[in-house]
Amino acid sequence: MTYRDNPEIAKKYKSKRWQKLRHQKILLNPFCERCLKKGIYNSAYIVHHKDYITDKNFEDDDVFFNMNNLESLCKDCHNKEHFAEKDEYIFDENGDLIKNE
Ligand SMILES: [Zn+2]
Ligand SMILES: [Zn+2]
Numbered sequence: 001m002t003y004r005d006n007p008e009i010a011k012k013y014k015s016k017r018w019q020k021l022r023h024q025k026i027l028l029n030p031f032c033e034r035c036l037k038k039g040i041y042n043s044a045y046i047v048h049h050k051d052y053i054t055d056k057n058f059e060d061d062d063v064f065f066n067m068n069n070l071e072s073l074c075k076d077c078h079n080k081e082h083f084a085e086k087d088e089y090i091f092d093e094n095g096d097l098i099k100n101e
Helices: 007-014 016-028 033-037 075-083
Strands: 046-049 070-073
Touching (some): 007 016, 016 046, 033 070, 070 075
Antiparallel strands (some): 046 070
16 A cells, blocks of 8 residues: 555644644744754744654654654755655645655
8 A cells, every 4th residue: 555545644733732742843843953953044834744654654653753853844845855765655644645746
């Protein structure tokens, strides 16, 4: 089963618990953490899971809802992260489809 075929993952991204945690993370790190290291202030666009969410681990709340597993990223850094290795990532952290532009 691929990520694309797993609506349970998308459902989790739509959950109140995730929305709340995501919001907390953005409040904590309103700027892209990677750009900030280079001294650039870019607004965070997405809350990324450092340990990617997959079919195998998405049910593990210690991974999914773990603040330490989250990183605030701008759109560019997030695209670089996921598409650098040509991984097939279909949903972003909002549960929306990612298009490889
Ligand atoms: Zn960035
Ligand atoms: Zn991500």
